Amino acid sequence: MHAMDLGRTGIWSIELRMADPGQITDAAAELDDLGWGALWIPGLGGGEILDDSERLLRATRSTTIAVGVMSIWRHQATEMAAGHERLQDKYGRRLVLGFGVSDPDAARSAGQAYRPLSDMNAYLDELDKAPTPLLAEERVIAALGPKMMELAAQRTAGVHPFMVTPEYSATARERLGDGPLLAPYQAVVLERDPGKARTAARNFLGMFLSMDHYARSLLRQGFTEEDLGGGGSDRLIDEVVAWGDLEAIGNRVRAHHQAGADHVCLHVVGTSSDLPLPEWRELAVLAG
Template identity: 70%
Template sequence: MYIGRTGIWSPELRTAQDPVETHEAAAELDRAGWGALWIPGLGGGDVLGDAERLLRATGNAAVATGVFSIWRYPAEEMAAGHARLQQSYGRRLLLGLGVGDAATARGAGGVYRPLAAMNDYLDRFDRAPVPVPAGERVIAAMGPKLTELAARRGAGTHPFMVTPDFTATARSLLGTGPLLAPYQAVVVDRDADRARATARSFLAPFIGMAHYAGSLLRQGFTESDLAGGGSDRLIDAVVARGDVEAIGKRVRAHHDAGADHVALHVIGGRPGLPRAQWRELAPLARAE
């Protein structure tokens, strides 16, 4: 499945209060040329229903889950829903799935053994009455073992909160074929201090989670970088900020490091759909 070189990652496409505005915004993003619209799992809810609303609003962009937790959604139900939506909307749904954290696994009555749990879930995808093709599923992988699994059993990987250096390492593990589609947080703001504060307000809870903290430490950050919601060094490394030219430079750095696609998440500090910022970033929609 080809998803273009850039996409939009947006919780607001799931949470906006006005369904008409969400439909119109998705259609506008599609017309702008973004290759994929990514929606997060958000801890549960009707993620396939939300994906279908975006598929209905668009005609070209793929819709991707980025990502749903394997502990919250039975594989058989997700496979059946995926098959229905692919038949109805021209095979534009990409399922991104992740192992989450130990607390979520325990809450679902499972044992947190990420590699074994993901392999089992993919086995259940393969045994479904209509299996989910490997080319229509990606894995949220930040460690080498899951990255290698993503290359063997999926289209590739969608890593969260990573640097272009991480992208280069992931590409070396994946090889030349599989999809590498990193998440990239962006703040469209030329004021450095204000942009960092905006980024920190969103990322601080994730930095405090053990599995994300472990990923950041493997990327070369220190415990002091993780304190207080993230040091300036960490925030500047994982968040692109400034004008469209500065953000485009970060997108190109990921592409140069081996990314096939970069999913841009606008962090704005205001509630609602960040349509003004999406319009400002529109020149990056058809990035080469």
């Protein structure tokens, strides 16, 4: 199974869903021109994910648009499959949809028990059985643990893991084998001052550290309970977030690639602007 080509690097951005639509359109067109292989948007709390994907597809010519990732509890499988097929036909097969099992609360609010593996399996079944099936090579899942990763390798193009280190990428590649796509998320702070950079990183990532599935993933990666406290220890922040100058960011991207990642998506955090265009432009030497 060959995944769609995402290139070596991409941009992951909340702003490309939440900013002013006109600004999003202009920014996406520029990111496409700068040569980024893929533009990733998060699932957030649901909403019109296909419309938001279409805005980016319409604004771009060659970059892949990827959703990383939507909750299976908030989006109906047959609807996603139908919408995906319509957009693939219209924009030249440039859309990858990512799915995640979220957490027990999300399942509960959908009136379901939470059995991550069988829930994801059942959802993939629905995507397969839809009148317009969503092809395995055009979908990924947010696998962190070994069993979910195995499922991803069997039934999707691969995995899009959140908050992981290059060491994790190496372990994941070993577990996935050669074929499947490994496209880790990488938070980035373009700031040389260690205090400022770590504060910016904590302001964004701190809230995820108390979420059970992310906490378990970080503990599996070798961090301790102490590392998870107070918005994250310096060690945790330094290993999970790439901060510093362009060279430092480039080194982290290379480390993921050398560990076996196919594609690294960079999320600029810690800027106050609506869209971090100056940072995206600066990072464009890493695009491709």
